[in-house]
Amino acid sequence: MPQELLKEQWPNAIDVITIGATSQEGGTRDRAIKVGGQNGLPYLFEESDMPNKPVIAMEVFDIEPVDWPDTLKKPYGDVLSNPVEWAKKCETEFKADLIALRLAGTHPDAGNKSESDAVKLVKDIIANVKIPLIILGSNDEEKDNLILPKCAEVTKGEKCLIGDAAQKNYKTLTAACLAYGHNIIAESPIDINIAKQLNILITEMGLPSDRIIINPTVGALGYGLEYAYSIMERGRIAALGGDKMLAQPFICFVGQEAWRAKEAKASASEFPEWGKELERGILWEAVTASAFLQAGADILIMRHPKSIEIVKENINQLLQK
Amino acid sequence: MDKFKITFYPEKKTIEIGKGKTLLSAAISLGINLNSSCTGDGVCGRCKVIIKKGSVSTLPSGRITNEERKKGLYLACLTTALSNVEIEIPPESRLDLSKLSDEEAFLSRLKGVYTKAESIEKSEPVINEDIFIHSPLSTRLYLEMPDPNLQDRISDLERVYRQIRKVRDVKIMQTGLANIRHLGNLLRSSDFKVTVTLGNRNDTTEIVLIEPGDTSKNNFGIAFDIGTTTISGQLVNLNTKQILGTKATFNQQATFGNDIITRIIYAQKEEGLSRLHHAVIDGMNDMIQALIKENNIDLNNVTCCVCAGNTTMTHLLLRVDPTYIRRDPYVPTANFVPVIRSQEAGIKINPRGLLGCVPGISSYVGGDITAGVLACGMDTEKDLCLLIDIGTNGEIVLGNREWMISCAASAGPAFEGSGVSCGMRAREGAIQRVKINKSTYESDVTTILNSKSAGICGSGYIDLIAEMLRAGIIDKSGKIKDIENKHIRVGKLGKEFVVDDNIYINDVDIDNIKRAKGAIYSAAAILVKHMELNFSDIKKVFIAGGFGNYLDMENAITIGLLPDIERSKFKFVGNSSLLGAREIMLSSDAARKAEEIAKKITYFELSTDPKYMDEYVAALFFPHTDANRFANIKL
Incomplete structure (x- = not known):
């Protein structure tokens, strides 16, 4: 007698979130990206569907990054000091699904760029790049609350994804996303309870749950990856089991975490036994990303074009039924 | 130097x-x-x-x-x-340790003991006081003995014993040397008519005191509940069981920290233990003085007292080093303390009077909970019961006459009106009821004794937060929203909502209350889950703590302090610790019961349960992160 697979049926599905709007939809993007919609645990096609595949966003900074190792800077050549060119390169050459514009230079300690600088850059990127846009603040509450609403205003209709909203500071950004039709990133410190609380608070302000993406906060391989993994897994199981306030796609900031790891950054001369630094860094980012794909990540924010290539290949393999 | x-x-x-x-x-x-x-x-x-x-x-x-x-x-x-x-x-x-409270205000709360909240129509007594045989910790007997003569030549002491045994079935008797030394002269100068004070000291009966003449009518005792934040005391006529007065005061140990852990740490400092000890007994002695003065009673006629407190409080009362309560594996020096002389602990009643401490269960669940279980009669219940004691330490007991399990969570002193901007204990002028107009945000407050409002007490805070949630003044995380209204202003610590003349609540206060209610709810939830039960399986929930009848149950559920189950299951037992202590003082039968209870209750350590932190964070929301658990609360 052939053995029959035990199939799990879940009562709930993850919300589908649309990022970017084409001209028919009131924006200027050449495509819109959908994430979410799965009604089971990742890649178990025997028992569930995964209508939208995970996507990769590439980070672009408004000031030249200071803490990137040379191995990471190299593929970008001389565009790192020119955010518009940088974004174009990610779109055309590296085939990014989305651009994640990080306004790090607006931070009072890192250049303190003004609102008008930020707004101008956002406008330039919108004009020069056709893929959907993620706009990220500088992690300075006060400055973000000043700048992000302005960026939301000038991108009205583009259905961007803007972040991050946190439990202590979500109201201003939620109001801006509500007013200008954007999606929001809701960040919680590796805690599904807080993730859920924040989603409730945001939806209670009137932003529908299908415009929220959860940033569960992740760590790189060797730096708490398994902790973040299990939190995502628990969140997903709760969501599929019926918890609508956790049924949002996940965004994982893989690049920033992986490239902070000593194992990814340290030079070969420092640790000869660790092998070539280029290979090491790329793999560190790719392995971290692949693990979070298994945990249910929908959007990966990554840095090195080569790791992105590896992870894209990995996604395609995972999606083969 | x-x-x-x-x-x-x-x-x-x-x-x-x-x-x-x-x-x-x-x-x-x-x-x-x-x-x-x-x-x-x-x-x-x-x-x-x-x-x-x-x-x-x-x-x-x-x-x-x-x-x-x-x-x-x-x-x-x-x-x-x-x-x-x-x-x-x-x-x-300055630390506001207002002295003895207005008795009336506090008394009216204690009267509410054993009855349900006003929202429950029929009141059902939880305990019948007379189920325990009246046999106080110390009794006074008037004896008239025949003079010794050549036919009846037994010793003076045996003569006294013989006379006692004529009226009492007493097996083992003992007397201290001090009493024996005076006995010969005393008996003869009083014509062999004396009053003996007998104390129940752990299965033996001790002649505590021998006095000339008949003083047997004057026999009083004081029951104490020694809380981390509040000390309550009650003067009782041991012969008639009549309650003569009740008082409450802040525990002056608060100078050395708000919670038991800080105090245990303080006890390790130079003179720390002695200062903590004096802080508590000074408060108790002041209270004893005030109680006897008001009732015109001689201190010598107060012959015993019984104290119920959490384990740390009991250690500090007896000046026993509490250090090991805090260290892994969290073992107290003693859970069962024999009856001692009050004087040994520094409590000033009759110098030979006795002190009983209600036996504790573990390092973090003490005699106050044993007394509470005794008072609400959980140990005789067939049905599944839950006892929640809402105080600085929130203690939970789950079970019935077959088994009982307990745990403790640190809630902080917010519900006792401490550590919050306009908080105060439940005494005259404390806002205990609040209604908020949903369009104007005007508050309609009720104060204790209808005096001018002086602050907000625990039940007032629960009402206030529930009403602020309903009116939409705060969001579910407890933050005051950005609303233009004359009752909302910005203070030193963020936004404030003004309740009454200069009485307000701010974001930090709400956070404190949120943590307090979260600690208590999640402790109860974990205990219930640990036994693979649901809140809905519980038939009776006893709510203990200073609230008495004044806790609005619907509001307590709205903020997520109490589980959202059938309202008729809740029974308010008020200060059950004080009540239990009184019962134990009045009956050796109850004292024995208390010992059995303390031995029977299993202790569950929350800190070793990995799920607790998760439950706690989930409870840091109004009413709860999991709205399904509070399906009847619509905000």
């Missing part, structure tokens, strides 16, 4: 201290209560004083701003004198 005179204003009290002693320790020695939640570690920044005259040396602290430094403010705990010093204490640095 150099000594300097330190004078505190406005008290105008002076003390000489040695070089190197801090100003905080000088204040403590003078009995001046300064705020000091970190017990002098320089962390909390609440013991600010102004140096008016003299020179001092201080350690740098981030708790003093440049502006404050210019004004001459120093942290008393980090500052030592270099000369004679004059110090002014600003009002905000």
Whole structure:
């Protein structure tokens, strides 16, 4: 007698979130990206569907990054000091699904760029790049609350994804996303309870749950990856089991975490036994990303074009039924 | 060694201290209560004083701003004198330990014991006091003995024993040497007519006291509930069981920290244990004095007292080092303390009077809970019951007559009106009921004794937050929303909602209450889950704590303090610890029961359960992160 697979049926599905709007939809993007919609645990096609595949966003900074190792800077050549060119390169050459514009230079300690600088850059990127846009603040509450609403205003209709909203500071950004039709990133410190609380608070302000993406906060391989993994897994199981306030796609900031790891950054001369630094860094980012794909990540924010290539290949393999 | 005179204003009290002693320790020695939640570690920044005259040396602290430094403010705990010093204490640095409360206000709460909240129509007595045989911890017997003669030549002491056994079935009897020394003369000078005070000391009966004449009518005892934040005492006529008076006061140990852990740490400091011990017995002795004065009773006629407190409080009362309560594997020195002489613990009643301590269960579930279980009769219930004691330490007991399991969670003193901006204990002027107009945000408040509002007590806070949620003044995380309204203003610590003349609640207060209710709810939830049960399986929920009848159950559920189950299951038992202590004082039968209960209850350590933190964070929301658990609460 052939053995029959035990199939799990879940009562709930993850919300589908649309990022970017084409001209028919009131924006200027050449495509819109959908994430979410799965009604089971990742890649178990025997028992569930995964209508939208995970996507990769590439980070672009408004000031030249200071803490990137040379191995990471190299593929970008001389565009790192020119955010518009940088974004174009990610779109055309590296085939990014989305651009994640990080306004790090607006931070009072890192250049303190003004609102008008930020707004101008956002406008330039919108004009020069056709893929959907993620706009990220500088992690300075006060400055973000000043700048992000302005960026939301000038991108009205583009259905961007803007972040991050946190439990202590979500109201201003939620109001801006509500007013200008954007999606929001809701960040919680590796805690599904807080993730859920924040989603409730945001939806209670009137932003529908299908415009929220959860940033569960992740760590790189060797730096708490398994902790973040299990939190995502628990969140997903709760969501599929019926918890609508956790049924949002996940965004994982893989690049920033992986490239902070000593194992990814340290030079070969420092640790000869660790092998070539280029290979090491790329793999560190790719392995971290692949693990979070298994945990249910929908959007990966990554840095090195080569790791992105590896992870894209990995996604395609995972999606083969 | 150099000594300097330190004078505190406005008290105008002076003390000489040695070089190197801090100003905080000088204040403590003078009995001046300064705020000091970190017990002098320089962390909390609440013991600010102004140096008016003299020179001092201080350690740098981030708790003093440049502006404050210019004004001459120093942290008393980090500052030592270099000369004679004059110090002014600003009002905000003062710890408000208001003395004995208005009795009436408190009494009316205690009267509510054993009845359900007003929202429950029919009141159902939970315990019948008479189920315990009346046999107080100490009894007084008047004896008229025949003079000895050549036919009846038994010794004086045996003569007394014989006479006692004629009226009492007493097996083992003992008497202290001090009494025996005086016995011969005493019996003869009083014509062999004496009153003996008998004490139940752990299965033996002791002749505690022998006095000439008949004083058997005057036999009084005092039951105490020693809480981390509040001490309550009740004077009882041991012959008639009549309650003559009840009082409550803040536990002055608060000078040394708000919670038991900080106090245990403080106990390890030089003179720490002795200061903590004196802080509690001073409060108790003041209360005893006030109670006997009001009732015109001679101190010598108070022959015993019984105390119920959490394990740390009991240790400190007896001046037993509580250090190991806090250290893994969290073992107390004693859970069962034999009946001792009150004097040994420094409690001033009749010098030979007795002190009983209600037996505890574990390091973090003490005699107050044993007394509580006894008072609500959980140990006789067939149905599944839950006892929730809402205090600075929230204790939970789950079970029935077959089995019982308990746990403890640190809730903080917010529900007792401490550690919150406008908090106060439930006494005259405390806001205990609040209604908020949903369009104007005008508050309609009810105060205890309908006096002018002076602050907010625990039940008032529960009402207030529930009403703020309903009116949409705060979001579900407890943050005051950005609303233009004359009742919402910005204060030092963020937004404030003004309830009444200068009485307000701010974001930080709401956070404190949220943590307190979260700790208690999640502890109960974990215990229920641990036994693989649901809240809906529970047939009776006893709510203990200072609230009495005044807790609005619907509001307590709305903020997520109590589980959302059928309202008729809740029974308010008020200060069940005090009640249990009284029962134990009045009946050796109850005392035996208490011992059985303490032995029977299993202790469950929350800190070793990995799920607790998760439950706790989930409970830090109004009413709860999982709205399904509070399906009847619509906000």
